[in-house]
Amino acid sequence: MPGPVITATKLVKKYKDFAAVDGISFQVAPGESFGLLGPNGAGKSTTMRMVGAVSTRTSGDLEILGLDPNAFGPEIRSQLGVVPQTDNLDTELRVRENLMVYGRYFGLPRAAVAARASELLEFAQLADKAKAKVDDLSGGMKRRLTIARALINEPRILLLDEPTTGLDPQARHILWDRLFRLKEQGTTLVLTTHYMDEAEQLCDRLVVVDKGRIMAEGSPAALIREYSSREVLEVRFGSERNADAATRLAGIGDRIEVLPDRILVYSSDGEAELARITELGLHPITSLVRRSSLEDVFLRLTGRSLIE
Amino acid sequence: MTTVRARRFGAWYVAEHRLLVMRSYLQTIVISGLGNPLLYLYAMGVGLGSLVSSNMGAGAVDGVSYLTFVAPALLCSAALTTASEEFTYPVMLGFKWNPTFFGMNAAPISPGQIIDGLIIATTARVVVTSAVYYGFMQLFGAVPSAWGFATIVVATLTALAFGIPVMTYVATIEQDTGQIAMLMRFVLLPMTLFSGTFFPLTAMPVFLQWIGWISPLWHGVQLARVFAYGASEPAWLTVVHVVYMLALVTVCWAWSRRIAARRLNK
Numbered sequence: 001m002p003g004p005v006i007t008a009t010k011l012v013k014k015y016k017d018f019a020a021v022d023g024i025s026f027q028v029a030p031g032e033s034f035g036l037l038g039p040n041g042a043g044k045s046t047t048m049r050m051v052g053a054v055s056t057r058t059s060g061d062l063e064i065l066g067l068d069p070n071a072f073g074p075e076i077r078s079q080l081g082v083v084p085q086t087d088n089l090d091t092e093l094r095v096r097e098n099l100m101v102y103g104r105y106f107g108l109p110r111a112a113v114a115a116r117a118s119e120l121l122e123f124a125q126l127a128d129k130a131k132a133k134v135d136d137l138s139g140g141m142k143r144r145l146t147i148a149r150a151l152i153n154e155p156r157i158l159l160l161d162e163p164t165t166g167l168d169p170q171a172r173h174i175l176w177d178r179l180f181r182l183k184e185q186g187t188t189l190v191l192t193t194h195y196m197d198e199a200e201q202l203c204d205r206l207v208v209v210d211k212g213r214i215m216a217e218g219s220p221a222a223l224i225r226e227y228s229s230r231e232v233l234e235v236r237f238g239s240e241r242n243a244d245a246a247t248r249l250a251g252i253g254d255r256i257e258v259l260p261d262r263i264l265v266y267s268s269d270g271e272a273e274l275a276r277i278t279e280l281g282l283h284p285i286t287s288l289v290r291r292s293s294l295e296d297v298f299l300r301l302t303g304r305s306l307i308e
Numbered sequence: 309m310t311t312v313r314a315r316r317f318g319a320w321y322v323a324e325h326r327l328l329v330m331r332s333y334l335q336t337i338v339i340s341g342l343g344n345p346l347l348y349l350y351a352m353g354v355g356l357g358s359l360v361s362s363n364m365g366a367g368a369v370d371g372v373s374y375l376t377f378v379a380p381a382l383l384c385s386a387a388l389t390t391a392s393e394e395f396t397y398p399v400m401l402g403f404k405w406n407p408t409f410f411g412m413n414a415a416p417i418s419p420g421q422i423i424d425g426l427i428i429a430t431t432a433r434v435v436v437t438s439a440v441y442y443g444f445m446q447l448f449g450a451v452p453s454a455w456g457f458a459t460i461v462v463a464t465l466t467a468l469a470f471g472i473p474v475m476t477y478v479a480t481i482e483q484d485t486g487q488i489a490m491l492m493r494f495v496l497l498p499m500t501l502f503s504g505t506f507f508p509l510t511a512m513p514v515f516l517q518w519i520g521w522i523s524p525l526w527h528g529v530q531l532a533r534v535f536a537y538g539a540s541e542p543a544w545l546t547v548v549h550v551v552y553m554l555a556l557v558t559v560c561w562a563w564s565r566r567i568a569a570r571r572l573n574k
Binding site: 046049052054055056074075078080082084086088089091092093097101102104106107149153 | 313314315317318321324325328329332406407408410411412413414415416417418572573574
């Protein structure tokens with residue numbers, strides 16, 4: 001089996017006294033789709049910048065494609081594709097020109113970049129927008145163009161920092177479809193997200209990050225198995241009566257989480273728990289039984305929700 | 309192998325990018341590049357010049373006609389204004405408004421190469437517009453000396469000696485509170501007026517002459533006059549002009565590279 005393409009060992013990044021990344025260790029295998037899941041400010045983007053060889057680590061070890069980013073920044077970056085959190089397409093240039101200019105940054109000959117740009121515009125479903133101004137594109141299109149730009153050098157690893165934040169559901173699904181295709185083609189993906197559904201859809205394996213540390217690691221299914229129950233019953237009693245009702249729910253389910261607006265009951269059988277609640281003479285305004293998600297894993301690990 | 313290319317040629321790729329962007333405002337560049345010399349040489353050199361010579365005779369200022377006196381100064385001043393455009397808003401844009409510099413840096417381009425590339429592209433624009441300007445100076449018959457063409461180089465050096473320090477400053481701006489507009493209004497404009505551009509520095513009260521001494525524009529203008537019509541000044545002063553401008557360029561170039569490295573490495 002080939003060695004890992006990314007190895008981070010006790011990686012630390014400090015800003016003055018604040019440790020944005022506080023001793024993170026992980027490995028990513030070639031062809032794997034690896035995710036960093038966590039709330040805003042967890043240190044995901046900082047980790048991504050270090051992996052992207054543009055941010056110098058404070059301590060720890062980091063190897064990207066067998067090279068130390070401190071010494072071989074340009075060599076590493078020439079083999080990466082980067083989709084930053086904020087689009088930084090050149091709005092003074094047209095769609096296709098953005099790809100052309102960016103391809104040149106990798107020292108690729110113009111003819112090669114031109115051929116590749118045409119392929120990528122097809123892939124990003126932007127072929128008919130080749131001559132459009134960047135500002136005239138929708139948010140989803142800009143994102144796809146940024147991804148196309150990141151692929152111009154046929155990278156060995158594609159880094160995506162919150163690829164679908166701020167997009168509408170339809171645009172997200174189009175994007176996921178494109179990323180899924182890349183994954184099928186064997187591109188190594190590393191992505192950060194605070195959307196549990198995104199992590200579940202795209203990641204083979206992920207780490208849950210909070211306050212610069214890794215809280216748990218595994219495949220989405222394994223994490224849910226380990227840190228949550230099979231089902232979750234969500235009941236709402238109205239904000240006034242929520243806390244009061246919660247005290248009377250002791251003993252129901254495997255575990256209970258009381259949120260300001262609702263109560264989560266963890267159990268292998270949500271419907272059965274709902275029946276028991278009704279037997280207690282409690283009548284929730286709304287109730288919902290669903291499968292456990294990574295959101296529940298995160299709540300269990302940190303006592304907080306992902307999106308606050 | 310491709311990486312070696314980016315390590316070596318990265319700055320040129322950045323310059324290529326900038327020049328492509330300039331194409332999107334090519335119209336402005338061409339119109340100002342042609343209109344500017346025509347209007348200024350005519351209004352200042354011919355118009356105001358006729359007034360000056362009717363009052364003070366043909367060798368009115370510094371022993372030459374007012375047109376001959378003012379033309380090299382207008383050339384340098386125009387070059388400097390062009391460089392100021394390129395070294396302010398595009399720099400602010402790349403670091404802050406639409407952080408394209410971060411995008412370049414995510415590719416194999418280093419922060420220093422971004423600065424180098426901006427300087428290369430701006431130099432290219434300034435050389436071309438200055439050459440056009442010089443062509444107009446010839447048409448107006450404002451360049452008696454055979455060495456006049458050297459004013460193109462002098463104007464470019466002047467532009468960089470002011471523009472690169474401006475870039476150094478702009479690169480440090482984290483929060484935009486209109487600093488660039490202030491810079492244009494309270495540094496560029498007064499400097500243009502009080503750098504021996506339209507009248508000799510010695511015509512100003514002594515307590516204002518220091519403006520000329522620290523102004524790269526005054527040094528550039530004086531040097532350009534030496535080449536344009538053989539203005540007489542001590543040789544040591546000519547050396548001072550060159551050394552002062554080169555010092556501003558090299559020190560602030562290196563400084564800009566350091567600031568860029570610090571800002572992009574978050």
